[in-house]
Amino acid sequence: MLPPFTHRLRRRSFLTAAIATAANATLLSAHKSVAQSADKTLRVGYQRYGTLLILKQSGLLEKALSSAGWHVKWSEFIAGPQMLQALSADAIDLAETGDAPPIFAQSNWPDRLVYIGHSGSAPLGEGILVQADSGIEAVKDLKGKKVAFNRGSNVHYLLLNALTQSGLTMQDVHPVNLTPAAARAAFETKHIDAWAIWDPYLAAGEALPSAKLLTSAENLSPNRQFLLSRRAFIDQNADIARKVVTTFSGLEPWVTQNQQDLIHTLAESTGLAEGVIKTALSRLSLDVGFMDTTTQAEQQKAADLLAQNALIPGALRVEDMIWKG
Numbered sequence: 001m002l003p004p005f006t007h008r009l010r011r012r013s014f015l016t017a018a019i020a021t022a023a024n025a026t027l028l029s030a031h032k033s034v035a036q037s038a039d040k041t042l043r044v045g046y047q048r049y050g051t052l053l054i055l056k057q058s059g060l061l062e063k064a065l066s067s068a069g070w071h072v073k074w075s076e077f078i079a080g081p082q083m084l085q086a087l088s089a090d091a092i093d094l095a096e097t098g099d100a101p102p103i104f105a106q107s108n109w110p111d112r113l114v115y116i117g118h119s120g121s122a123p124l125g126e127g128i129l130v131q132a133d134s135g136i137e138a139v140k141d142l143k144g145k146k147v148a149f150n151r152g153s154n155v156h157y158l159l160l161n162a163l164t165q166s167g168l169t170m171q172d173v174h175p176v177n178l179t180p181a182a183a184r185a186a187f188e189t190k191h192i193d194a195w196a197i198w199d200p201y202l203a204a205g206e207a208l209p210s211a212k213l214l215t216s217a218e219n220l221s222p223n224r225q226f227l228l229s230r231r232a233f234i235d236q237n238a239d240i241a242r243k244v245v246t247t248f249s250g251l252e253p254w255v256t257q258n259q260q261d262l263i264h265t266l267a268e269s270t271g272l273a274e275g276v277i278k279t280a281l282s283r284l285s286l287d288v289g290f291m292d293t294t295t296q297a298e299q300q301k302a303a304d305l306l307a308q309n310a311l312i313p314g315a316l317r318v319e320d321m322i323w324k325g
Contacts, residue, residue: 040070042240045083045092048076048270049200051119051225051251051286052096057262058254064247070240078179081105081152084228088112093233094244096225098126098154098198103303105228106321107312114231114323117245118295120285121222126155126198128162128214129205134193139166139215145193148176148183154223155196157302160309161220170309187211198223200280204272222298227288229323238325248288255286291322 042065046052055061062072077083080097084105087095105113128147130136136145139162149155163169176183176192180201187195187205194214197205205211217223227245234241255262263281267274299318307315 041073042070043073043092045075045077045086045095050096055251057265060247060250064243079150079153087230093229095228099224099302100154100157101152102226102228103306104152106316112231113228114234114321115226115291116229116241116323117227117288117290119225120287121224122283122285123217123223124283126158126223127202127216129195129211130214131190131193132210132212136214142194143168143172146174146176147194148178148186148192149196150179151177155198158217158221159196160305162215200270200272200276203276203279207276234323245288245290252286296322
């Protein structure tokens with residue numbers, strides 16, 4: 001029979017071991033919880049203007065995802081091409097761009113990205129501006145002129161399509177690859193003859209006394225916005241993709257109720273006048289839905305034109321990039 005103090009030692013050792021085991025379990029649970037929380041962060045890329053930015057202002061996405069334990073992290077990008085590069089590199093999980101960037105992305109990174117949704121058309125939200133005193137009255141008059149645009153963006157396709165329909169090619173103009181801010185400065189100082197640009201910078205350009213609108217995208221491009229993600233992310237988070245798209249249904253009522261505050265906020269963030277933002281918002285489509293055959297056909301038409309002009313290495317099938325979840 002063991003002496004009493006030995007029983008006490010055994011009981012103390014047992015209690016110590018039990019406490020240590022419980023502590024380890026608690027720490028493991030805490031680490032697991034932190035890891036799960038980190039894993040459940042949706043990283044969203046947005047531009048300084050567009051439906052995703054408005055969704056960010058509304059807080060609707062955070063509310064929609066919080067019940068599933070997800071958080072949202074927002075990152076701003078200067079334009080669509082840069083955003084899709086980040087998406088491809090796994091720096092973000094969701095992005096919104098115009099029509100051309102996804103086509104260039106599919107050409108560069110086959111099978112990596114997918115369309116998950118699109119907005120309604122907004123052809124008045126992009127266009128080509130020229131100097132009011134330039135004598136340029138039609139797209140065909142751009143021959144030999146310096147035309148600024150952001151290469152790989154939605155207005156790249158707009159310009160290409162406008163030139164094609166007027167019997168010209170990109171070789172007939174002098175393309176100048178500039179960001180919106182740099183292009184505006186070049187336009188105001190008359191270092192360029194024309195500027196292909198999207199809202200709200202288009203609306204700001206139209207307000208300049210020295211500018212006139214040569215053409216909008218009407219009859220040239222639907223000018224839709226597209227939601228995109230990585231195939232690997234969506235394959236594991238299909239429910240999140242569906243929730244993101246359906247959340248947009250609440251955006252138009254929110255904008256109606258908060259329009260003046262939104263205009264003020266966007267004017268501050270862009271440095272543009274409130275009247276300019278109001279004009280841009282009036283021609284922005286807030287309707288967002290899943291990809292359909294009509295929109296797929298529009299994108300295929302754009303891809304075919306880019307391939308025919310050797311702006312992408314070869315033909316591609318837009319259908320291959322559409323998420324069918």
